[in-house]
Amino acid sequence: MEQIQFVPLLMGEVEGLVELITVRDSHIRRTDGQRIVVPNALLFENPVIVRTDRDVRRTSIIVGIAYDEDVDTAREVIGDAVRHVDSVCDDVRDIQVFAKAFGESSVDFEVTWWTGSRPVDIRSSRDQVVAAIKRALDEHGIEIPFPYRTLVFKSGSPLPLASAQPEEGE
Structure with a gap:
């Protein structure tokens, strides 16, 4: 055999x-x-x-930026960060950064690139790409937002608001 x-x-x-x-x-x-x-x-x-029929395989991640940030600048910063990662095979095909969706707290980009086809290659490359994008966005002052929640209380709400003044005897 x-x-x-x-x-x-x-x-x-x-x-x-x-x-x-x-x-x-x-x-x-x-x-x-x-x-x-x-x-x-x-x-x-x-x-x-x-999965290993070819030496390379495409992988992707989603990256969100705050709504106040410039989409074109963020796309450029993300693309440049990915291009400088050693495990990214940019000679096979271009790295792609596309605005994908309006998330709850962010404008979401889908970032795709080619790397080795073994499972460890994919995990390692994804780790390196995430770290490189985070560093690049931080260096350029581009915010990766936390989920935001805005609470609105109508006047006459049955929920009492805590008084800032201590009550007598405290």
């Missing part, structure tokens, strides 16, 4: 490295170290995603 190269796959809830294929079943090593034995019938009947 041929030796199988690193071929992680995703089928339902099974994801990992194919270690052995027999006539009846396939042995898959999950990224947490557990071995899963999958009947080959399931592999024949269901789609299988091979």
Whole structure:
């Protein structure tokens, strides 16, 4: 039997490295170290995603900026930060930074880039990109907002407001 190269796959809830294929079943090593034995019938009947078919894979994150910030400036700062991360393969395809949505407290950007295809490559690159974007936004004074809540109390509200004055005897 041929030796199988690193071929992680995703089928339902099974994801990992194919270690052995027999006539009846396939042995898959999950990224947490557990071995899963999958009947080959399931592999024949269901789609299988091979995540390492290529050396690179695209990944993405969502980054939010405060509504008071300039969208074009933030897009440029985020893009420049990602381009300078070592694990980003910018020679494969361009890094993309698109305004995606109006969030509850932020204008949200979807940031996509290419990196290595192994699970550890994706996690490591995402870690580096998040840190680089945070540093760049901080350096440029661009706010990443916390969720804001505005409470409005109507006059005559049944909820008594605490008095700033201490009561007698305190």
